[in-house]
Amino acid sequence: MELANIENLLEKYFEATTTVQEEQELQAYFSQDNVAPHLQEYQPMFQCFTNLKAETSTRNVPLQPRKNYLKWISVAAVFVLTTSLFINEWNKQRQAEEAFEYFKTTMALVSQSFNSGASHINYLTQFEETTNKIFKTENN
Amino acid sequence: MKQADFLHTVLPFKDKLYRLAKRLLVSNEEAEDATQEVLMKLWSKKSKIEAYNNVEAFAMTMTKNYCLDKLKSKQAGNLKLVHSNYKDENTSLQKEVELRDSVSFVHEIMEELPEQQKIIIQLRDVEQYDFEEIAKVVDMNPTAIRVALSRARKYIRQELIKKHNYGVS
Numbered sequence A: 001m002e003l004a005n006i007e008n009l010l011e012k013y014f015e016a017t018t019t020v021q022e023e024q025e026l027q028a029y030f031s032q033d034n035v036a037p038h039l040q041e042y043q044p045m046f047q048c049f050t051n052l053k054a055e056t057s058t059r060n061v062p063l064q065p066r067k068n069y070l071k072w073i074s075v076a077a078v079f080v081l082t083t084s085l086f087i088n089e090w091n092k093q094r095q096a097e098e099a100f101e102y103f104k105t106t107m108a109l110v111s112q113s114f115n116s117g118a119s120h121i122n123y124l125t126q127f128e129e130t131t132n133k134i135f136k137t138e139n140n
Numbered sequence B: 001m002k003q004a005d006f007l008h009t010v011l012p013f014k015d016k017l018y019r020l021a022k023r024l025l026v027s028n029e030e031a032e033d034a035t036q037e038v039l040m041k042l043w044s045k046k047s048k049i050e051a052y053n054n055v056e057a058f059a060m061t062m063t064k065n066y067c068l069d070k071l072k073s074k075q076a077g078n079l080k081l082v083h084s085n086y087k088d089e090n091t092s093l094q095k096e097v098e099l100r101d102s103v104s105f106v107h108e109i110m111e112e113l114p115e116q117q118k119i120i121i122q123l124r125d126v127e128q129y130d131f132e133e134i135a136k137v138v139d140m141n142p143t144a145i146r147v148a149l150s151r152a153r154k155y156i157r158q159e160l161i162k163k164h165n166y167g168v169s
Helices: A003-014 A020-031 A037-053 A069-134 B003-025 B028-044 B055-076 B093-099 B102-112 B115-126 B131-138 B142-166
Strands: none
Touching (some): A003 A020, A003 A037, A003 B142, A020 A037, A037 B003, A037 B102, A037 B115, A037 B142, B003 B028, B003 B055, B003 B115, B028 B055, B055 B115, B055 B131, B102 B115, B102 B142, B115 B131
16 A cells, blocks of 8 residues: 555544445554554554454453343232231231120120029019008008 | 343344443443443343344443442442452563553553543444444533543543653653
8 A cells, every 4th residue: 555545544544534345444544563663653542542452351240131020029028918908907807806795695695694683673672562561651 | 022032133233232331330330230230231122122223222321320330439439440350460570561561551541531432432432332322321422422432532542652752761
């Protein structure tokens, strides 16, 4: 490649008006050994770009299919929550029923003893009757 | 999309992602992390990949954004990037001469460039993207990219010439 052409390209290169192909030509020119002395100061620049292009990533990316655990965990959590709420509710219901039964038997007992107490009061009326027989009030 | 298909689409540009990340984050480890992160994200969105007409540009954009976020958070936390690939400064004269070699000097100059120019010069001069492809990644119009690229190249040249004239500073 003639020198004038390279100089021309360099000029354009620093104005960033070169095409990718022209830049590749420049890179090719500067990567060879016989570079014109007055252009040698540009050589490290292109050398550097070539070096940088050679860098490669060495780490392998672990691409385990990341399972969507979160989704299933949330489904399970919702399930547990609803069942526990349901059981809780059911328990409450049962407790209330139990308490009601207990209350009913107690009240039955109370009414039973009240009734027996009340039946004794009947004798009091007897007493009243007999006194009426003895002390006759004037109103009668 | 199966794992094999995914790897088939992704592997051709994995190194490009890595190099872009490396340019921005400097550290090898950080760049590997970034690449891995971006690929994992792509993998988790693999069902949507077919819908993108240019997966490579999309992945490059993701890498760019990831790295810039990383840098921003580092700056906000007032932390310097920690990287283990430091060069040993106190070695023999031979090594020192090598170290002062202009090629690594260019590398150092590139690290001084602002992020935007770093990305553009990486994409253009290292990966040889054309302007339309760069435009997709950096979200700028081609004229602005051309200006930034020219500026970056001229900056490198100017620094190189400075060094050439003054010798080892």
